[in-house]
Amino acid sequence: xxxxxxTGKKAPGQSMQEFKKYYLENHAQLFMKTIPDARKYTxxxxxxxxxxENPFDFITEIWWDDLDAVRRFYKSDEYKNxxxxxxxxxxxxxxxxxxxEFVQK
Numbered sequence: 001x002x003x004x005x006x007t008g009k010k011a012p013g014q015s016m017q018e019f020k021k022y023y024l025e026n027h028a029q030l031f032m033k034t035i036p037d038a039r040k041y042t043x044x045x046x047x048x049x050x051x052x053e054n055p056f057d058f059i060t061e062i063w064w065d066d067l068d069a070v071r072r073f074y075k076s077d078e079y080k081n082x083x084x085x086x087x088x089x090x091x092x093x094x095x096x097x098x099x100x101e102f103v104q105k
Contacts, residue, residue, distance in 0.1 A: 001039070002067055003101045006060040008094025016057065019091065020045055023058070027090045034078045039063040058092070
């Protein structure tokens with residue numbers, strides 16, 4: 001199992017409420033409907049704490065069977081024509097990393 005983890009910030013000037021609403025109601029729904037090869041898809045939003053700045057506004061985790069499934073996703077017409085353009089609308093500034101996951105409990 002391969003996990004792709006994206007960490008990032010919302011676009012400057014965008015409220016957290018607007019970002020969260022678009023991510024959950026539009027982008028996530030589009031992703032789940034369009035990309036059946038993803039095994040699991042989780043979005044985490046930072047909780048604001050007085051006097052503390054979070055390094056990220058969100059963390060997104062996507063689980064795949066293997067690296068070939070990830071490669072197929074990024075080369076697919078669905079990604080290029082549907083998901084990638086919607087990522088621009090989402091307005092997130094993000095970086096992704098690949099991990100091999102070992103669940104302990």
